Amino acid sequence: MAETLTKLAYQTFQQGKSYFGLAHKTLSTQLLNVLAPDAKREIEPLSTELLLQLQQRLNDLLERDWLDAEQGVYPASLLFDNPWEDFFRYYPQVWLDMPKIWQRVSEKRYQDFSPTVRLSGYPAYYVQNFHHQTDGYLSDQSANLYDLQVEILFNGTADAMRRRVLSPLKRGLESFAVAPHQLRVLDVACGTGRMLRQIRGMLPNASLYGIDLSPAYLRKANQLLSELPGELPQLIQANAEELPYLDNYFHGVVSVFLFHELPPEVRQTVIEQCFRVLQPGGVFVICDSIQLSDSPEMAPAMRNFATMFHEPYYRHYTTDDLGDRLEEAGFSAVQSETHFMSKYWIARKAAQAETTVNS
Template identity: 65%
Template sequence: MQSTPNLDQFIPEELTRIAYQGFQESKKAFGFLHKQISDRLTNTIVPEQATKSKPLSPEVFEKLQVRLKSLEEKDWQDAQNGVYPSSLLFDNPWSDFFRYYPELCLDMVKIWDRLQKKEFQKFDNAIDRTGYPDYYLQNFHYQTDGYLSDMSANLYDLQVEILFNGAADAMRRRILAPLKQGLQAFASLPPQQIKVLDIACGTGRTLRMIRGTLPQVALFGTDLSPAYLRKANQVLSEIPGELPQLLQTNAESLPYQDNYFHGLTSVFLFHELPASARQAVINEAFRVLQPGGVLAICDSIQATDSPDFQEMMNNFPSIFHEPYYRHYTTDSLEERLRQAGFINLQVENHFVSKYWTAYKPVV
């Protein structure tokens, strides 16, 4: 059920590597050009925003570039080692990017207006906001309608790729190796019986990567946003034979039986949750995971991981509306995972992201 054939069968390794490097450079160039345009317009129209953050020092910038290259090398090596097919390295929604880039630029006008008026919880009147937790009703990243409109869902992947200098997908893919390894505990089961849930699946990018890595497992996704679930359904339906099992729900109260899933993933969720919600989501993950099952989390680096990047982390919630990020950077997800009952914790860092792998004990 993979969306594209495995390039390893047809193209020599060295040519694939050159193509991958060129592909990554093209995404960086795209992001650099956008940043130049965005910075000039922002400094002209809302110059006070420019004073909220200082430019990175040459030393910090160089360290970031080294870490970015290391991430790309790890991405390449995982594909070469068979963790996932090389086709995933090139699976980028370019048609969406070019289709929606003009809308992204036009949306900047609305962003500037919210910045000047300090309106961080503004939504279109047509959007139904009932039933959502208060912490969710935010214009995260200052984006129009937060996570509750189709326009937001269409722009999200493009925005994130620009933010992370073309590295967003490479960072997402770092959860695939620990997930695949963790599911080996259930190798005696038919693959179709192995169930994997992506919590806060958003536009479905992570689920699409899991499908490319594990072509036969049963995939599930949950999210609070009906608009993002519609986008995820579109993204996953592009895969021949894929029938997305997507559900709108709050991850603090998952509507699944105890011990239902063999594997769980969550990407870029916890920094957008208040502390109590972080613990509630982790507790629910523990409940719905089978004994011996694996949880793989990807999120932002934290203060103790990279002291050199502390100023950058301090700037982030000022430049982008991220009301829970500061607390997240000093929060111990390791302790929260242990409190819920998880064991065998493993922690890694790649570029500007952090990863936790944890297991539910076998009774």
């Protein structure tokens, strides 16, 4: 009975977030058409069949999420974790920010930053208004709005998609016979810390680490993660191309929504770095956008994403074989799966004994 009620509560909670996301997108599109007709872009209408498929994929994601919580992979409380205070506080700013975004879009300005933002010290590919974000990833304002904007984009399922990382991560960590507090897990490009929050819910005693290039997003992550009981994850500002850790250090490495924002050759470098810092026997889980190879029917939705948002590396990403890249870096047993709008790669670094036997 209690479980049925919790499931019902979860479905209602997700439905609320989904309606909110849809309402926001409908209203802002209507407003954009009236106030800034020049900024109109070529958006492909999605067929009824595709919309139904999308709804089915979303339902399947939520069902899997619920089942994992029910089976104890992670606590059911995680299903309801949401930064409500931030959402209410910053939602008006999402609207107030829009005229600036529309202005930049209509003038095709994609590397436009406030004068107070320091731009030196970052790779050139990073200094962009990714998804037309004001100040890219480089201001506190951007960090305050990010989670809300991602939830709107994915109709409230961003965390449910992140949680698909948890069960393969947990399975991968089971091969290590160490005490829970000795497990070390790294989140590469941790952003505002939403993935680390989910991992902390599943692994309350593990040592968690996060790196990101954005000092503002790390400040936000620090603020949000410090609300949780247990040890604060160690956050470091660093480039994923040069992870500031010893070889063979982590039992698990994850990365969420990073690879579609990297140029192709940088994707390879980052994967190689993840391989380097992972212990033999360790697991690496990537979560990012779906791709054309396994979700061809979703091609119009992927094209719309590339049209509506400034994502200079996305089109290439949708055809990039990350499985090949992982194997080239030395990973084995690479598997992939898709859930709603995300694709996941689960890869292992062979344990020492396996390497010796295979070589």
